[in-house]
Amino acid sequence: MQPLTNRSKAVLQKEMTFAEKLYLPAIINGMIITFKHMFKKAATIQYPEQKREFSPIYRGHHVLKRDDEGAERCTACGLCAVSCPAEAITMQAAERKEGEEKLYREEKYAANYEINMLRCIFCGLCEEACPKEAIFLTDRLVPTEFDRGDFVFGKDKLVEKVDDRVDVTRRQTQDVLDFKQNKKYSHNK
Amino acid sequence: MENYYLFKIILVVALFVVSLVVAMYSTFAERKISALMQDRLGPNRAGPFGLLQPLADGIKMFMKEEIIPNVSNKTLFILGPCLAMTTALMAGVLIPWGGKVEFMGKPYDLQVTDLNIGVLYIFGVTSLGVYGIMIGGWASNNKYSLMGAIRASAQMISYEIAMGLAIIALIMSTGTMSLGEIAAQQDAGLANIVYQPLGFLIFLICAFAELNRAPFDMPESESELIGGYHTEYSSMKLGLFLFAEYINMFISSAVIVTFYFGGYNFPFQNEINEALGLSTNMATALGTLVMFGKIFFFIFFFMWIRWTLPRFRYDQLMRLGWKSLIPLAILNILITGVVMWMNGKLN
Numbered sequence: 001m002q003p004l005t006n007r008s009k010a011v012l013q014k015e016m017t018f019a020e021k022l023y024l025p026a027i028i029n030g031m032i033i034t035f036k037h038m039f040k041k042a043a044t045i046q047y048p049e050q051k052r053e054f055s056p057i058y059r060g061h062h063v064l065k066r067d068d069e070g071a072e073r074c075t076a077c078g079l080c081a082v083s084c085p086a087e088a089i090t091m092q093a094a095e096r097k098e099g100e101e102k103l104y105r106e107e108k109y110a111a112n113y114e115i116n117m118l119r120c121i122f123c124g125l126c127e128e129a130c131p132k133e134a135i136f137l138t139d140r141l142v143p144t145e146f147d148r149g150d151f152v153f154g155k156d157k158l159v160e161k162v163d164d165r166v167d168v169t170r171r172q173t174q175d176v177l178d179f180k181q182n183k184k185y186s187h188n189k
Numbered sequence: 190m191e192n193y194y195l196f197k198i199i200l201v202v203a204l205f206v207v208s209l210v211v212a213m214y215s216t217f218a219e220r221k222i223s224a225l226m227q228d229r230l231g232p233n234r235a236g237p238f239g240l241l242q243p244l245a246d247g248i249k250m251f252m253k254e255e256i257i258p259n260v261s262n263k264t265l266f267i268l269g270p271c272l273a274m275t276t277a278l279m280a281g282v283l284i285p286w287g288g289k290v291e292f293m294g295k296p297y298d299l300q301v302t303d304l305n306i307g308v309l310y311i312f313g314v315t316s317l318g319v320y321g322i323m324i325g326g327w328a329s330n331n332k333y334s335l336m337g338a339i340r341a342s343a344q345m346i347s348y349e350i351a352m353g354l355a356i357i358a359l360i361m362s363t364g365t366m367s368l369g370e371i372a373a374q375q376d377a378g379l380a381n382i383v384y385q386p387l388g389f390l391i392f393l394i395c396a397f398a399e400l401n402r403a404p405f406d407m408p409e410s411e412s413e414l415i416g417g418y419h420t421e422y423s424s425m426k427l428g429l430f431l432f433a434e435y436i437n438m439f440i441s442s443a444v445i446v447t448f449y450f451g452g453y454n455f456p457f458q459n460e461i462n463e464a465l466g467l468s469t470n471m472a473t474a475l476g477t478l479v480m481f482g483k484i485f486f487f488i489f490f491f492m493w494i495r496w497t498l499p500r501f502r503y504d505q506l507m508r509l510g511w512k513s514l515i516p517l518a519i520l521n522i523l524i525t526g527v528v529m530w531m532n533g534k535l536n
Contacts, residue, residue: 027494027497027498030497030498031493031494031497033497034226034493034496034497035226035493037225037226037227037228038222038225038226040228041228042224042225042228042229042230043228043229044229044230046230
């Protein structure tokens, strides 16, 4: 069998040598190790003041994006709900009325859009499935709630505010943009 | 004569306070050193660098709810920590903390009392320490506590023998049982560690066992006995037990330093004192400072060992005590005797 590391040693049941029986050399070796550790940098992150960096591909709280004019991008096509392995997403579509062009980008929009954050496994498949670049997972943490019902996040919590945009450039890399430009794939039609 | 008593009273009170303060900051040092050795930061929130942490711990201990189990023997339950604390504080009076001190025109030794059987007294008092643990553990009426108490007493008895035998060799080579004289003898000559290296090693190992510190922390062993003898204790009674351990550590370090590392003496002290032109009191203060440096090193050493070595198994502990240390200590006595005989020091 292939060893996982090269550090494994064959165990022998041999008599201990005199030096080993004395324990003292081993104890001194151990003490040298602990003494060296005293001068190493502590791994501590002092939490309230310092915060650990999120990984660039962190998948947290979802956001429903607006376009540059502030209109919601989501057209309630339902691809995210279909792709969701945890079946956490539900939505109801509605037709855009006259005068709502500033609010919704296309003729159809999501009147209701809910994600159950207790069901969600933060896999990011909704984001991959979305043809309108409307839903993204961000590096924000899902806030805690006291009731299970409060974890069903509606549009009020998911859609980004017009004056408080959520940065998704880390998720929307050039590769992703290039891929979505390519009309060859049925996904992007 | 009044000055004499005044001096001694001041000394006793100072000793009491110093013991408590050192023990207090030992708890802090223990946490800090363990943290550093494990690549952590340790307490750093209470005050600058976390220096007020011991105070916060103390206040916490006092404010905690006091629980005395219904099934326990209440008198003994309360007596346990009191005994542990009292005996811990008793040994310090014999340690010579420095040379001569001029007080109101008269020279005094910086030592509360110099019994001519000081070594025996220290032994007696430190052995009494086990009663606190034993009575506390037994009175708790709890299986874990009882196990801890049994282990503590068995361990103490086993290691006391080796410790006593190691000390016999020291007494043979120094020819006195007074701690003041043992310290004074190392003034000009070499420290006793040079004459008694094996004795020192045995004494050191036994000191670890007597203090119930890792790798001999069998009576506490929080991972198997929840906390051993102090499982049922809460509030300041627990605090007293923990505190007694640190005071014991301080006193043991002082005893080790006095016995084997020259106490308040340091190399070329007379030359240095003359070169600096220090008065008697200043020279003594310097010596005391040096002694405290040595003591702090040993306290650090106790902690260093604790955060390096895992705990011994009970049978390993007994085997080490009875089969290795006691024969070694007897061998040490023999060697000391032979060397003294060859040097013609035996009458």
